[in-house]
Amino acid sequence: MTASLDSRSPLTVRLVNFVLGITPLFAFAKKRARKMMIERAESMGVMWREQAAQLQARDWQMEFDAVNNPQLEYPEYYVKPFHAYNEGNLGWSPATEVELAAYAVHARIWSDSGVNGDPLLRQSFHDVLKQAVVDPPHDMVDLGCGVGMSTFALQDTFPGSQITGADLSPYFLAVAQYRTALRQAGKGNGLQLQVCEPNQQSAPTWVHAAAESTGLPAASYDLVSSCLVFHELPQAVSVQIIQEAKRLLRPGGYLAIMDMNPRSAVFLKMPPYILTLLKSTEPYLDEYFRLDLCEAIVTAGFESPKVVCNTPRHRTIVAQLPSV
Numbered sequence: 001m002t003a004s005l006d007s008r009s010p011l012t013v014r015l016v017n018f019v020l021g022i023t024p025l026f027a028f029a030k031k032r033a034r035k036m037m038i039e040r041a042e043s044m045g046v047m048w049r050e051q052a053a054q055l056q057a058r059d060w061q062m063e064f065d066a067v068n069n070p071q072l073e074y075p076e077y078y079v080k081p082f083h084a085y086n087e088g089n090l091g092w093s094p095a096t097e098v099e100l101a102a103y104a105v106h107a108r109i110w111s112d113s114g115v116n117g118d119p120l121l122r123q124s125f126h127d128v129l130k131q132a133v134v135d136p137p138h139d140m141v142d143l144g145c146g147v148g149m150s151t152f153a154l155q156d157t158f159p160g161s162q163i164t165g166a167d168l169s170p171y172f173l174a175v176a177q178y179r180t181a182l183r184q185a186g187k188g189n190g191l192q193l194q195v196c197e198p199n200q201q202s203a204p205t206w207v208h209a210a211a212e213s214t215g216l217p218a219a220s221y222d223l224v225s226s227c228l229v230f231h232e233l234p235q236a237v238s239v240q241i242i243q244e245a246k247r248l249l250r251p252g253g254y255l256a257i258m259d260m261n262p263r264s265a266v267f268l269k270m271p272p273y274i275l276t277l278l279k280s281t282e283p284y285l286d287e288y289f290r291l292d293l294c295e296a297i298v299t300a301g302f303e304s305p306k307v308v309c310n311t312p313r314h315r316t317i318v319a320q321l322p323s324v
């Protein structure tokens, strides 16, 4: 178990929490953090303001209607500010900026990775996955798929597979739907960072649902993957998602979870007040750091998981269901 963020240096942490509790100061800190992220992205050639403005100027109605489930009731833990957006994941600003943010945030995983940090992070996850699975999966689910970055990367890792992406944000899914058409037409990845060949893979199915109750058919998938999602979840929901993964998988199927590694030196050495600042944009980070995911996976009925540090601050957990 990792120590709770609050127990590591109560005084500094309480001070930072106090300062962040003052609304104008929190707003100022958020603004500064956002400015720094935009500047970092643009210094690497990711034209944040221009790309976001272009995406925000589109009429998204068609994609939104195609993915939105109007019956869905959002769980209370999800309708909170995340990543310094007051609307959390439920709005066009986060949906059109999440990919840009991923490039900025992952640029410093390795000292020289820059704009390649995000694709390298995903590749490092999939390298572990390819080693761990015996037969290439055919039917896959990406839980918490966002705008599809993890979904497309996973499908490209196992070409010919069928993939379903599930997410609670219809805004993110609308962007994923838009990116599907771009990808199939060979018009790059939406950010126009690369122009690709038209992609021959079958289009992913996008499902507007909670990862803990997807409504997808039981025992129908070979791999359930979840990339960079668990740090956004209360512990009880993480446990429910693992149980849902078990329900979705065929006997012998795999669960793969890639996210921050609370035991990495990067986090263990991070000054508590920096962690507290991080937590101010990630409401469940403390719960995530305290959860023993491997224990939860074994308790749900999976075999003992394999854990690999795929970057200096991320880990991949792969667990298999018994074959019979």
Ligand SMILES: C[S@@+](CC[C@H](N)C(=O)[O-])C[C@H]1O[C@@H](n2cnc3c(N)ncnc32)[C@H](O)[C@@H]1O
Pocket (backbone or CB within 6 Å): 078, 089, 102, 143, 144, 145, 146, 147, 148, 149, 150, 166, 167, 168, 169, 172, 209, 210, 211, 212, 226, 227, 228, 229, 232, 233, 237
């Ligand atoms: C940091 S993003 C990661 C997106 C994507 N997997 C990637 O690697 O780029 C986390 C995603 O999880 C989604 N999410 C959070 N809680 C969820 C839940 N309970 N069910 C479904 N999606 C959820 C959010 O809407 C968001 O799209």
